[in-house]
Amino acid sequence: MRAQVQENHGEPIVSRERPEPVAAPGEVVLNVLAAGLNHLDLWLQQGDTGDSLSLPRVPGTDVLGEVIALGEGVAADLLGERVLVYPGRSCGTCDFCQAGHPSACRRFEIMGYSYDGGYAEQIAVPAGSVVSVGADAPLSWAAVPVSYITAWNALVVKGGLTAGKVAVIWGATGGLGNAAVKIAEALGAHVVAIVGSEEKALWLSSSGFSGDILVRGDDLVKRVRAVTGGRGVDLVLDHVGSATWNDSLRMLAVRGHLAFCGVTTGYSVETDLRQIFGKQLTIAGTWIGDPADLEAVVSLLQKHPEALPVVQNSFTLDDAAAAQETLADPSGNGKTILRCQ
Amino acid sequence: MRAQVQENHGEPIVSRERPEPVAAPGEVVLNVLAAGLNHLDLWLQQGDTGDSLSLPRVPGTDVLGEVIALGEGVAADLLGERVLVYPGRSCGTCDFCQAGHPSACRRFEIMGYSYDGGYAEQIAVPAGSVVSVGADAPLSWAAVPVSYITAWNALVVKGGLTAGKVAVIWGATGGLGNAAVKIAEALGAHVVAIVGSEEKALWLSSSGFSGDILVRGDDLVKRVRAVTGGRGVDLVLDHVGSATWNDSLRMLAVRGHLAFCGVTTGYSVETDLRQIFGKQLTIAGTWIGDPADLEAVVSLLQKHPEALPVVQNSFTLDDAAAAQETLADPSGNGKTILRCQ
Amino acid sequence: MRAQVQENHGEPIVSRERPEPVAAPGEVVLNVLAAGLNHLDLWLQQGDTGDSLSLPRVPGTDVLGEVIALGEGVAADLLGERVLVYPGRSCGTCDFCQAGHPSACRRFEIMGYSYDGGYAEQIAVPAGSVVSVGADAPLSWAAVPVSYITAWNALVVKGGLTAGKVAVIWGATGGLGNAAVKIAEALGAHVVAIVGSEEKALWLSSSGFSGDILVRGDDLVKRVRAVTGGRGVDLVLDHVGSATWNDSLRMLAVRGHLAFCGVTTGYSVETDLRQIFGKQLTIAGTWIGDPADLEAVVSLLQKHPEALPVVQNSFTLDDAAAAQETLADPSGNGKTILRCQ
Amino acid sequence: MRAQVQENHGEPIVSRERPEPVAAPGEVVLNVLAAGLNHLDLWLQQGDTGDSLSLPRVPGTDVLGEVIALGEGVAADLLGERVLVYPGRSCGTCDFCQAGHPSACRRFEIMGYSYDGGYAEQIAVPAGSVVSVGADAPLSWAAVPVSYITAWNALVVKGGLTAGKVAVIWGATGGLGNAAVKIAEALGAHVVAIVGSEEKALWLSSSGFSGDILVRGDDLVKRVRAVTGGRGVDLVLDHVGSATWNDSLRMLAVRGHLAFCGVTTGYSVETDLRQIFGKQLTIAGTWIGDPADLEAVVSLLQKHPEALPVVQNSFTLDDAAAAQETLADPSGNGKTILRCQ
Ligand SMILES: [Zn+2]
Ligand SMILES: [Zn+2]
Ligand SMILES: [Zn+2]
Ligand SMILES: [Zn+2]
Structure with a gap:
C-alpha cells in the first residue's frame, strides 16, 4: 500500500510503498478514507521540538477509516464500521491511565508523531481506540479528532x-x-x-x-x-x-x-x-483530551452536523506534500484533509 | 384589562376585568404576548392538592411578554424587550435562597398557582426574574419556562x-x-x-x-x-x-x-x-429548577430554535377555559398556549 | 503454611496446610500480620447468596501484612513495608476499569470470597493493590479495608x-x-x-x-x-x-x-x-469503593489514629472458627481480627 | 466603651471612647472577647493600597465575641452564645451574592478595613454573620476567621x-x-x-x-x-x-x-x-472565602481543636498599637490577638 513518509527533518514528506498492515490481537485494520492535517505535521517535519522523534515516520493524527479486518478477540460487529481513531497510546497501568486520563501518562505518545499515523491507505489500530460515526459520515469527519x-x-x-x-x-x-x-x-x-x-x-x-x-x-x-x-x-x-x-x-x-x-x-x-x-x-x-472526550464529541456532532469542521482544502494522498504547505499559511482558515482512497 | 380567573374550585375559569398593573420599585410591567398551559392549572382548578391555595387566582405559570413599563431602579434597556419570566418567588434570605436555590426555600411559591400569573393582558413581575429572548422570538417560547x-x-x-x-x-x-x-x-x-x-x-x-x-x-x-x-x-x-x-x-x-x-x-x-x-x-x-436554569435554557434555545416546544394548540385569552380542556386529554401531544393580545 | 479454609457450605472453617505462596511477576508475598472479619465470611459459609461461589475458599477480605518477597518488576522499596491490600480484582480493560472504578466492572471479584484471601500465614497479591501504612501500624489496621x-x-x-x-x-x-x-x-x-x-x-x-x-x-x-x-x-x-x-x-x-x-x-x-x-x-x-478510596482513607487514618477501628475481639489464626461466631452476634460492637503470625 | 482607632494613615492607632453599639433589626451586639490581628491592619495604617479607605476606622477583622443583645427579629437562642463573625458584607442582590459568593460581589467590603471592626469592647454585627463556637471556646478562636x-x-x-x-x-x-x-x-x-x-x-x-x-x-x-x-x-x-x-x-x-x-x-x-x-x-x-467556609471550618475545628491557631502573642485592647508592631516582624510565627475585655 501507499503511505506518505517523513524520512528526514527539514524535507517534504515522500510517497512510499509499505506492506499492508495486519490486525494483531485486539486490533482492527482500517481503510483510511481521509486524514486531517495538523500543525503536528510541521513540528515533525522541522524536528527541533524537544520531543524525541524518530524517523522515518508516517504522519497523520486525525483518521477517518472503515474497518476492513479484525484481530483476535475483537467484536464482529465492528467490521464495516466507519470510525474515528483516538490518536494516542500510553502505559495503561499508571494512576493516570487507570483513571481514564492517558494524556497525563508519562509514556503518552501521539499517533502520526511518535508512532505511525494515517497518511496511508491502511492502518492498524487498537479496537478500543475507535469510535463509530455512522455509515454516511462525510469526509469532513476526518478533521475532527485532535481539534x-x-x-x-x-x-x-x-x-x-x-x-x-x-x-x-x-x-x-x-x-x-x-x-x-x-x-x-x-x-x-x-x-x-x-x-x-x-x-x-x-x-x-x-x-x-x-x-x-x-x-x-x-x-x-x-x-x-x-x-x-x-x-x-x-x-x-x-x-x-x-x-x-x-x-x-x-x-x-x-x-x-x-x-x-x-x-x-x-x-x-x-x-x-x-x-x-x-x-x-x-x-x-489542556493540550489534548482523553478517549471519553472523543466519544462525547462524536455524539455531539451526530446531533449537530452543522458543527462539523469546515474543510477548506482537500488533496489526494499522493499530494500530501502540497497539502502540508497550506498549513504554514497564516492567512488560511478551516481545515485541510487528505483523501486516502 | 382582561384576565382569566379561577374563582371557585371545580369550575371553569372565567373572564374578568382587572385594573392595569403598575410597576412597583424593581418591577417591570409586561404585555403578555402568550402564556403556556400546564397541569398546574388543573390542580388549581381541582383544589385538593394538599397545597394551601387561595382563590380567586389568575393562572398562568409560563409567560412570554414584552416590557412596557419600568419601576423605580430598573435599568432602562429592559424597555421593549421580549422576555420570559422565572415563575417563582421565595424569602430571599435563607441559606437556600442565598445559594441560588430558591426552589428549595420553605417559602417558595409558584406564579399562577400561589400568586397571580399570566392569563391576562398584562402582568407586573420583578425585573430580576425576566430573561430576554430576542425581538423576533415566536410565540412558542411561551411554552418554555416550567417544562x-x-x-x-x-x-x-x-x-x-x-x-x-x-x-x-x-x-x-x-x-x-x-x-x-x-x-x-x-x-x-x-x-x-x-x-x-x-x-x-x-x-x-x-x-x-x-x-x-x-x-x-x-x-x-x-x-x-x-x-x-x-x-x-x-x-x-x-x-x-x-x-x-x-x-x-x-x-x-x-x-x-x-x-x-x-x-x-x-x-x-x-x-x-x-x-x-x-x-x-x-x-x-427535581420538581422545578432555579433562575439560572431559565437563563441557561434560553441560551440553548437561541442557538437551537429546533429545540423550541412544539405548540399543538393555540387559543385566544378569552378561550382559556376551552384551552384548559385540552390539558386533560391523555392522548394529546405537545403544548397549548394562549395568545393574550 | 497454615490457612483457614471454607470447604463446605454450612460448616465451620477448618485449618489446613497449604504451600507457601510465590510472587508471580508484578506480585508481592505478604506475611499476614492480621486479618479482619467481615459479614462476607458468613455469606461464604452459608453459600446461598446468589453469587457463584466455588469451594474450597480461604476467607479474609481485610489484610494487614508485611512484604517479604517481590515478584519480577516490582519496586525494591516495597520490601519490608507494612501494608493493607485493596480487596478486589477486575478485568482491567472495560470503561469502568479504565476510569478507576473497578468495583463497577462486570468481572469484579472480592478477595476472600471469590478468590482466596488472608486467613493464612502468607498471601500473594498484586503489588499495585497494596498501600503502605507505616512501620509501627498497630494490628487494628487490619480491620480497615472493606468498612x-x-x-x-x-x-x-x-x-x-x-x-x-x-x-x-x-x-x-x-x-x-x-x-x-x-x-x-x-x-x-x-x-x-x-x-x-x-x-x-x-x-x-x-x-x-x-x-x-x-x-x-x-x-x-x-x-x-x-x-x-x-x-x-x-x-x-x-x-x-x-x-x-x-x-x-x-x-x-x-x-x-x-x-x-x-x-x-x-x-x-x-x-x-x-x-x-x-x-x-x-x-x-455504594457497596464497596475503589482503590483510590483505600489510599485516601489510609492517609486520613495516619493523621487521625483516633479514627482507627475499635478492635473488640482478637483471636489467633487457628481460632478462626471461634472468631467467626462473634460475627453472628447482633449485640456485638466493634471489629474482630485474627492474629495470623 | 473603649475602641482602638486608626485616625490618620502613617500613625499608630489610638485609644478612643465610643458610644456603646445598639442592635438594629437583624443585628446582634457582641462583647468582643478577643480580636485577631492581620496584615490588613498594616495596609489600613499605611493607606496606599489602591482601595478607597476612609478614616477614622476601627480595625479588627477577626472577632470572637459573646452575644449580649438582640435586635428585632433575631432568634432568642443566640443570646449568650460565643461566636465568630464572617468579616464581610455585600450588596445581597447580584448574581454572585445570590449564589452564595459575596466575596465576588463588586460591593464586597471587609470588616475592620472598609467598615468598623472588632478592636473594641463591643460591636454590632448582622445576626446572619455569626457562627457559634461553643461555650468553652478558648481565645485562640479569635485568630481563626480570615486565615x-x-x-x-x-x-x-x-x-x-x-x-x-x-x-x-x-x-x-x-x-x-x-x-x-x-x-x-x-x-x-x-x-x-x-x-x-x-x-x-x-x-x-x-x-x-x-x-x-x-x-x-x-x-x-x-x-x-x-x-x-x-x-x-x-x-x-x-x-x-x-x-x-x-x-x-x-x-x-x-x-x-x-x-x-x-x-x-x-x-x-x-x-x-x-x-x-x-x-x-x-x-x-482566592483572597478570602464565603460565609459557608466559616461554618465549615468552625465545624472542623470543633472536632480537631489541635488545629486551632497557635497564638504566639497576646495583648490587652489598650496595647493594640504595640501588638500591631509584632505584625511587621518577618521573623515572627503564629498569630497575635487582643484581649478586649
Ligand atoms: Zn500510564
Ligand atoms: Zn428562602
Ligand atoms: Zn472491568
Ligand atoms: Zn452582590
Whole structure:
C-alpha cells in the first residue's frame, strides 16, 4: 500500500510503498478514507521540538477509516464500521491511565508523531481506540479528532461550559479555535470570536457563526467587556500564548475561567498575578483530551452536523506534500484533509 | 384589562376585568404576548392538592411578554424587550435562597398557582426574574419556562448529561418529556424516547426527533437495554412515578443516574433496593429548577430554535377555559398556549 | 503454611496446610500480620447468596501484612513495608476499569470470597493493590479495608461530606457504621449516631465519640430532626435497608443526600416517592469503593489514629472458627481480627 | 466603651471612647472577647493600597465575641452564645451574592478595613454573620476567621484537597500558611511545609506538625519533588507571589493544582506557560472565602481543636498599637490577638 513518509527533518514528506498492515490481537485494520492535517505535521517535519522523534515516520493524527479486518478477540460487529481513531497510546497501568486520563501518562505518545499515523491507505489500530460515526459520515469527519478532543476537554470537561455562559475564543478560524467555536455554539453558549483580520471575520460569518466577531486590534479587552456590559466573560479559550495571555485574564469576569491550550507565540510572559487572585479566576491547562472526550464529541456532532469542521482544502494522498504547505499559511482558515482512497 | 380567573374550585375559569398593573420599585410591567398551559392549572382548578391555595387566582405559570413599563431602579434597556419570566418567588434570605436555590426555600411559591400569573393582558413581575429572548422570538417560547427549567435542572445540573451519553425519557410527547427530549438531543446525547402509543410514536417522529422510539408494552426494560447492547443506559428521566419507577431502575447501567421529576401515577411503590446499591446508581429528585436554569435554557434555545416546544394548540385569552380542556386529554401531544393580545 | 479454609457450605472453617505462596511477576508475598472479619465470611459459609461461589475458599477480605518477597518488576522499596491490600480484582480493560472504578466492572471479584484471601500465614497479591501504612501500624489496621473503603466512598466521594454538615449514621457501632462515624468526625462533620440499644449507646460514648447518640425507638425521625432544629440533616448513611429506608428519607433536609450502602433487613420496601422529588433529595448507592478510596482513607487514618477501628475481639489464626461466631452476634460492637503470625 | 482607632494613615492607632453599639433589626451586639490581628491592619495604617479607605476606622477583622443583645427579629437562642463573625458584607442582590459568593460581589467590603471592626469592647454585627463556637471556646478562636476562611476556600472548595493527596504550603508558620497546614493535616492530607529559616522549622516542629519541613534555599523544587519520588505534588498553596510562582508551578505533578491566594512579594512575574498546559495544571485564585467556609471550618475545628491557631502573642485592647508592631516582624510565627475585655 501507499503511505506518505517523513524520512528526514527539514524535507517534504515522500510517497512510499509499505506492506499492508495486519490486525494483531485486539486490533482492527482500517481503510483510511481521509486524514486531517495538523500543525503536528510541521513540528515533525522541522524536528527541533524537544520531543524525541524518530524517523522515518508516517504522519497523520486525525483518521477517518472503515474497518476492513479484525484481530483476535475483537467484536464482529465492528467490521464495516466507519470510525474515528483516538490518536494516542500510553502505559495503561499508571494512576493516570487507570483513571481514564492517558494524556497525563508519562509514556503518552501521539499517533502520526511518535508512532505511525494515517497518511496511508491502511492502518492498524487498537479496537478500543475507535469510535463509530455512522455509515454516511462525510469526509469532513476526518478533521475532527485532535481539534475537537482538545476543545471539548478544555471547554466542557475542565471549563464547565454550558448554555447561558459567554465564551471568548481566540483564533476562531483556525483548527482548534473553530472547533471550540462550533462546540460552544452547539452547547448553547454565547460566543465572542476573536479573529486576526477582516478577511477572517468574513470567512467566519459565512461559515454559519451566529455570535459576536471581534478583529484583533486596539482596545480589544474593552470591546470584549462591552459585549457583556462591562462585566467580563465567563470563559476564555486561549491557545496563542504570550501575545494574548494577559488580555485573556483581563477579559474575564470575576470567577471566570481561562481554558489554556498551548502557545503559538511564545511561552514566556510577564503575568499580572493580581488578576488571578483578585478576580478569583480559575485556569486549566489542556493540550489534548482523553478517549471519553472523543466519544462525547462524536455524539455531539451526530446531533449537530452543522458543527462539523469546515474543510477548506482537500488533496489526494499522493499530494500530501502540497497539502502540508497550506498549513504554514497564516492567512488560511478551516481545515485541510487528505483523501486516502 | 382582561384576565382569566379561577374563582371557585371545580369550575371553569372565567373572564374578568382587572385594573392595569403598575410597576412597583424593581418591577417591570409586561404585555403578555402568550402564556403556556400546564397541569398546574388543573390542580388549581381541582383544589385538593394538599397545597394551601387561595382563590380567586389568575393562572398562568409560563409567560412570554414584552416590557412596557419600568419601576423605580430598573435599568432602562429592559424597555421593549421580549422576555420570559422565572415563575417563582421565595424569602430571599435563607441559606437556600442565598445559594441560588430558591426552589428549595420553605417559602417558595409558584406564579399562577400561589400568586397571580399570566392569563391576562398584562402582568407586573420583578425585573430580576425576566430573561430576554430576542425581538423576533415566536410565540412558542411561551411554552418554555416550567417544562424546560425542570428538564434542564434534572438532566444537566443534577444529572450531568452531556454528549456521548444515552438517556431514556419517559412520556416523550408530553410537556416535560418533550422538553427533556429536545434538550438532550441539543446537547448531543442519544435519546431513547418512551411513548404510550403508536400514534404518539408517529407524532414524535414527525416532530424531528432522531433517536430511538419505544412504545410502552411487554419487555420494555429488555428493549431499552437492547439499544445499548445490554449494558443499560446512563440516565433515565422519570416523571411518571409508581408505574415506572422500578423499570427505570432496571434500565440503568452500572453507575447510571435516575432523574426523578415527580409522579402522575401514584407516589407509593414497592422498591427493589438491590438495584440502587448493587449497580451504584445515583438518583436526584427535581420538581422545578432555579433562575439560572431559565437563563441557561434560553441560551440553548437561541442557538437551537429546533429545540423550541412544539405548540399543538393555540387559543385566544378569552378561550382559556376551552384551552384548559385540552390539558386533560391523555392522548394529546405537545403544548397549548394562549395568545393574550 | 497454615490457612483457614471454607470447604463446605454450612460448616465451620477448618485449618489446613497449604504451600507457601510465590510472587508471580508484578506480585508481592505478604506475611499476614492480621486479618479482619467481615459479614462476607458468613455469606461464604452459608453459600446461598446468589453469587457463584466455588469451594474450597480461604476467607479474609481485610489484610494487614508485611512484604517479604517481590515478584519480577516490582519496586525494591516495597520490601519490608507494612501494608493493607485493596480487596478486589477486575478485568482491567472495560470503561469502568479504565476510569478507576473497578468495583463497577462486570468481572469484579472480592478477595476472600471469590478468590482466596488472608486467613493464612502468607498471601500473594498484586503489588499495585497494596498501600503502605507505616512501620509501627498497630494490628487494628487490619480491620480497615472493606468498612473504611465503603464508608469513604459513600460519605466523601459520592456524598460530598465536609466539615460543617450534619450526618446521620445508622448502626453506628457495627463495622461499616462505626467506620463512617469515625471518618465523618475526622472530617469535622457533626454526626448523629443511631444505635439499637442503650448498651450500644454506652459503648459508643466510651469509644470517644463526641456527637449525638439516638437509640432506635419511637419518634426517631422527630428526634433526629430536633437535633437540627427541625431542618433535617444533610446526609444519612443507611446500610440497613427496608427497615430504615423511609425513615432515612424523612430525616433528610431539603437537598439532602442518602448514602445507601446495602441491606441487612430486606431489599424490598414501599417507598414514598414524594420525599425524593419534593425535597430534591439525592441518593447514591455504594457497596464497596475503589482503590483510590483505600489510599485516601489510609492517609486520613495516619493523621487521625483516633479514627482507627475499635478492635473488640482478637483471636489467633487457628481460632478462626471461634472468631467467626462473634460475627453472628447482633449485640456485638466493634471489629474482630485474627492474629495470623 | 473603649475602641482602638486608626485616625490618620502613617500613625499608630489610638485609644478612643465610643458610644456603646445598639442592635438594629437583624443585628446582634457582641462583647468582643478577643480580636485577631492581620496584615490588613498594616495596609489600613499605611493607606496606599489602591482601595478607597476612609478614616477614622476601627480595625479588627477577626472577632470572637459573646452575644449580649438582640435586635428585632433575631432568634432568642443566640443570646449568650460565643461566636465568630464572617468579616464581610455585600450588596445581597447580584448574581454572585445570590449564589452564595459575596466575596465576588463588586460591593464586597471587609470588616475592620472598609467598615468598623472588632478592636473594641463591643460591636454590632448582622445576626446572619455569626457562627457559634461553643461555650468553652478558648481565645485562640479569635485568630481563626480570615486565615482559616481563606485557607479552607483555597484548599477544599476550590482545590478539592482530601486525604491521600500531597500538599505544599509556602510560608507555613505565618497566619494563612499555618491555617492551611492545620486544615490540610486535619483532612488527612500529607503536608510539605516550606519555611524561611531553621528557626521557623523548629517552631513548626514544636507546634505539633507531623509532615515534611523544607527550608527555602537551593534546589527547593528538587527537594519537594523528592518527597514524592519525583512525581511532584497534588496541590501547592502559594500566597507569596512573584518570588515563588514559578517554583510552585514546577513542584506540581501532572494534573496538579495551584491554590493561589495573593502576593506579598510583587504581582508581576515572568511565567513559563508550558508548565500550565504541558502538565494540565489547574490554578484557582482566592483572597478570602464565603460565609459557608466559616461554618465549615468552625465545624472542623470543633472536632480537631489541635488545629486551632497557635497564638504566639497576646495583648490587652489598650496595647493594640504595640501588638500591631509584632505584625511587621518577618521573623515572627503564629498569630497575635487582643484581649478586649
Ligand atoms: Zn500510564
Ligand atoms: Zn428562602
Ligand atoms: Zn472491568
Ligand atoms: Zn452582590
